[in-house]
Every structure is written in C-alpha cells, then in structure tokens.
Amino acid sequence: MTWALDHLDEILTRAVQHAWLAGLPLVLGLLIALPLGWLANRKAWIHGTLLTTTGLLYTIPSLALFILLPSILGTKILDPVNVIIAMTVYTVALLTRTVADGLSAVDPATRQAAVAMGFGPVARVRSVDLPLAIPVVAAGLRVAAVSNVSIVSVASLIGISQLGYFLTDGYARTFPTEVWVGIVACVLLALVFDLVILGIAWLLTPWTRVRA
Template sequence: MTWALDHLGEILLRAREHAWLAGLPLLLGLLIALPLGWLAARTRWARGPLLTVTGLLYTIPSLALFILLPLVIPTRTLDPANVIVAMTIYSVALLVRAVADALGSVSAATRQAAIAMGYGGLGRFLAVDLPLGVPVLAAGLRVAAVSNVSIVSVSSLVGISQLGHYLTEGYDRTFATEVWVGIVACVLLALVFDLVILGIARAATPWTRASA
C-alpha cells in the first residue's frame, strides 16, 4: 500500500495512457462496425462471411499482431499508434456482431411503423433502429471495453507505457506488490469503462426508465 501511494502520480499517468490506448480504438472500432453490422443485419448473404471474417480477426494473438503490424502499416513496434491500430482491429472483431444483433433486435412491426411514418434508409437507421438497439449494442461495447483493457496490458511486453508495465516489471523483480497494483488498476479501469458505457446507454434510452 505504501509503495502504491508513493508512486500514485506515475500510476495515474499510466492509467491515462492505458485508457487512451483502450478507449480510442473502442470508438474507432464502433465507427467501422456500424456500417458493417448494418450490412450484416440487412443482407442475409453478407451476414455469414462478415461475421466469420471479423470473428477470425479476434483469434490473432495480440503479441504477434503488435509485432507484425509494422510490416504492413507505416508504424513502429514501440509506437502507441501501432497498439491503437491493433486494438481497433480487435474492437471491430467484437462489435460487428454486436451491431448486427442490436439492429436485429428491433421488431419487424416497429420497422413497418417507422416506414409508415415516412422514415426510410439512413433516417430509420439513425432515428429508430440504432436507438432501439442501444441496450444490445451497449452489452457488446461492455465486453469489447473490458477486452481492450485486458489486451492493452500485453503491449507492455513490447515496451508500450501503460498499466501492464507493473505486471511485467513486478514479475521481473519478483515484487508481488507491483504486480498486484497492476492487476487492481486494470480491474478498476475496466470497471470505469463499464460504468461509463452503462451511463451513456441509460441516458440514450430514457424510455426504458419510464417503462420501469
């Protein structure tokens, strides 16, 4: 406990770096997953291939992806941008299915009512399908956020500064306190992400509170 208090400033700095490396890819992944998930939900022939390909992306080992990406894109292994690209890939892998399931959760009757009211195409997607799919989408985002926080910690093995530093350095020094600081800090950060997503989903669906 004393060690953690003595290094509190450094821990908070690494927590901010960790939150950036996990949070930005979550937003980028959502932006990419929205049109792909919409296509998977609307086009039966595209659903299988899209979900299969994006699902396979998640099976790529994170350490291997961090090392191999600089061979494909103009980044360096020790560049945080390398981690952001890798985490965006993982976010897309999880969120395409979440978006497709969220849009699929909207009943056909609701869609028909929206069409009868004059909504079409993009307008219905933004005003009806997406808002009503928020609870399902939020569940997918929560899983992706916790996954990102966990996987980002692996990037400490290639020298990226974040909370995973305490796991690797504590292990190398056989210093259990530092390892526990890294574990607890990662868990707390994942909890913060989870609560933020829950709060945004709750604010975006006021009708669920009214019905309750």
C-alpha cells in the same frame, strides 16, 4: 500499499495512457462496427461471411498483431498507433455481431411503420433502428471495454507505456506488490469504463425505464 502511494504519480500517468490505448479503439471500433453490422443485416449472403470473418479477427494473438502491424503499416515498433489499431481490430471483432443483432432485434412492426411513414434507409437507421439497438450495443461495448483493458496490458512486452508495465516489471524484479498494483489498477480502470458506458446508455434510453 506504501509502494503504491509512493508511486501514485507513475500509476496515474500509466493509467491515463492505458485508458487512451483501450478507450480510443472502443470509439473507433464502434464507428466501424456500426456500418458493418448494418451491412450484415442488409443481405443474407453477406451476413454469415462478414460475421465469421470479423469474429475470427479476435483469435489473432495480440502480441503477434503488435509486432506484425509495423511491418504492414510502415510504422515504428514503439509507435502507440500500432496498439490503437490492433485494439480497434479487436473491438470491431467483438462489436460487429452485437450491432447486427441489435439492429435485427427491432420489432418488425416498428420497422414496417417507419418504412410506411416515408423514412429513407439512412433516416430510418438513424432515428429508429439505432436508438432501439442501444441497449444491445451497450452490452457488447461493456464486454469489448473489459477485453480491451485486459489486452492492452500485453503491449508492455513491446515497450508501450501503460499499466501492463507493472506486471512485466514486477515479474522481472520478482516483486509481487508491483504486480498486484498493476492488476488492481487494471480492474479499477475496467470498472470505470463499465460505469461510463452504463451511464451513457442510461441517458440515451429513457424509454426502457418506464413502467407499463
């Protein structure tokens, strides 16, 4: 406890870095997964291929991705961009199927009514399908957020500053307190992400809270 209080500044700095590395990819990944999930629903033949491919991306070991990306992108090994991109890939892997499921769960009668009322394809997705998919997409985002917070900690192995540093440093120094601080900080951060996503979804879906 004393150690944690003594190092509060460092913990907060690393937590903010961690939040960026896990949170920005969440937003980027969602922006990519939305059109991909929509595409998967448009055509039956693309549905299986696309969802399997994106799903498989999640199986690439994160350490391998952190190390390989610089050689593919031409970035420096210590550039946080590598982590951002890797985490975006994982987010896309988790969210594409969720978005596809969310969009396909819209009641056919509702969709049909929208088409009959003269909504174009884009307007329909924006005004009808997407709002109705929010609860499903938010559930997927919560999973992706926790997963991102967890995976980002691995990046300390390639020297990117975030909360994972306490895990590797504590291990190297055989100092369990520091490891515990890292774990607790990660859990708290994941909790914050979870609450933020829940809160946004709550604000965006007033109709789900009415009683019949």
